[in-house]
Amino acid sequence: MAILPQPILNLINAFERLPGIGPKSASRLAFFLLRGQDDLANTLAQALLELKSATSYCAICYNITLSSQDVCDICASTQRDKSVICVVEEPLDVLAVERTGGFNGQYHVLHGVISPIEGIGPEDLKIKALIDRVEKGGISEIIIATNPSMEGDVTAQYLQKQLLKFGIRITRLARGLPVGGDMEYADQNTLLRALAGRQEL
Ligand SMILES: [Zn+2]
16 A cells, blocks of 8 residues: 655644544545645645744733734723723633623633643643732722633632632623533623623622
8 A cells, every 4th residue: 555645644644633633534634735726725834834923922811912912902902991801711712702792891811721630720821910910900800701610610719719809809600601611602692691690709
């Protein structure tokens, strides 16, 4: 059996490392790009190169932003309420809340959740940066919008303990979200209800 040329194998191997892509799909995608129009492979290659080089994290909230800007558009906006911070796990969750159109405050992206099983502790997340933000003052409410999972709950409890001394309002999204479900998959109305029905911690 003839072995595939290395450049094709390289692409197949890379595709296989993506979530939800098995060996068969990886091969199909690689051959699709090989046979397909040149500009698709080139467009994809260019987009992949820029994915990391042209993006970075916002210096305030750690959302994804262009590497050419220090802070993201939400943090830079003068139209948004600076006194409310919605704390989420991932940048995709910012997108999910933004899509509801029902929130006009700021965000803070933790980049994960506390998970003893996976060896992820508070120091591995952007928690210190959040506490620093609150310490600076001007914050009246922290909405903890971690996913309704065990790790999400543990993280919320940890945050509550850390923020208690500041005497500000600390709330958690209402339990409208499916337990164990991801915020990013929740439909807009469910998320809006969870926001509106948020409860004091
Ligand atoms: Zn920001």
